[in-house]
Amino acid sequence: MNDLNRGRQRPSIYDVAKQAGVSHMTVSRVLNGHPNIRDSTRGRVLQAIDEMNYTRSSIARALATRRAMRIGVLVDAPLQYGPNSTLRALEGAARQVGYAISAFSISDDEQSQINDGVVELVTQGVDALCVIAPRASSLDILRQQSTGLPTIVVKAEQDDVWHSVAVDQRAGATLAVTHLIERGHRSVLHLSGPLDWYDAREREGGWRDALALAGLPIPKSISGDWTSDFGYAIGRDFEPNGVTAVFAANDQMALGFVHGLWEQGLRVPQDISVVGFDDLPDARHFLPPLTTVRQEFAALGELALQQIIAAIDGDAHVQHDMIEPKLIVRSSTARPSA
Structure with a gap:
């Protein structure tokens, strides 16, 4: 040998x-x-x-x-939890059926490299492209490309041109806010992600849907940047003014927000209930352990791969498939104290 x-x-x-x-x-x-x-x-x-x-x-x-058995993956914002977890899940699913992954990453300040990434992946002879595209601006650039390859997009909003898969972000946000409403909260503030992100827009939409369905007022959301530092800055100077619960668009902002509240003497959940989104591996060890929405990334990777292979096999029907999220209730939420 x-x-x-x-x-x-x-x-x-x-x-x-x-x-x-x-x-x-x-x-x-x-x-x-x-x-x-x-x-x-x-x-x-x-x-x-x-x-x-x-x-x-x-x-x-x-x-x-006559296939290379290789899928090209263009990953926008790869350091963020969602895109990174999606890529790893897709790699695992592909490996199980004999496909390999070639990935090209675009960081927050390198959107101009999207065209370079497409060219590099196509020249490797990949059978299809999968685009993990959390930002609308990145996808707008990609729409100007014409590769001739089957293309699947991982994003929460439906697309008229490409196959797409996603975790149902709006449903997850609705679960989170409905949980707070069922606990008796009547004023729920939202710390959103940057609204150029499809996931952030869908999560804000779910927050609005749940409040509207319950006939509750919809306050102006606070747009953040996904980071714990942002959540901390908001929590440190937070004045409740009748707000008894906060839905943060991800666990990292929730973590920082809880820290900021603690520094000014407000307690979670006694004074403010807090819900996050993602269910980071460490979320159950936050103080207090965080109520959050879990995204099933393994299922998302398998679904994306199924669509990719179907597209490679010639299925031209554009479809949008969703994975249902799950609410994980821990001790960061309780009934309002007054």
Whole structure:
């Protein structure tokens, strides 16, 4: 057995490229039947596949189906919990069925790189694109691209052009606010995320829906930036003025808000009930443990992959599928004290 294959059952496309003395892009072009490949180069790649005993692998399937068995993923704001968790869930789901992931990340101050990311992923010979696109501005840039590849978008709002999947953000926010209303709260403030984000807009919409359905006043929301520091700044100077509960658009802002309240002597939940969104792994260890909305990212990754494969197989029907979130009740919420 070749040393490269020893101890590994599933060498990657990069291993094949190294064995053949070519780039991974060249291997991808061979797998996709690209005509502008020298016969000698094509032969070296195929020989490398054979020498690595990879006949039952994803590369063998790629040769049979003319696919690279690779999905390109463009990730906007990858450091945020939602986009990062979605990417990891998609990677896990893809790995289970023999697909690999190539990801290109766009940070908050690099939206101009979206075009570069699309070009890089397409030149790798991917079978489809998945766009984890939390911001409307990023998707507006992407709409100007024409790749010819099946494209799936992970975002909360429906799209008329692309397949899309998402956790139902509006339903999750409605669950959170309804929980507070059922506890007897009649004035619920919302700390929203930045409203360029689809998730933030849907969560604010769910907050409004729940208050309107209950016939309660809808105060002006406070738009934040997802960070604990923002929540802390609001909590430190917070004057309730009749507000008995706060729905924060994510757990990090909720954490900072609770900290700020504590510094000025207000208690959670005795003085103010607080609900977050996401169910961070540490949310159950906040003081007090945080009532929040859990997003099932593993299910989201599997659903996104199903749509991607269906699109690769030729399903042109544009559809929008949702994963239902779940309310997790802990001790940061209680009935109002007065």
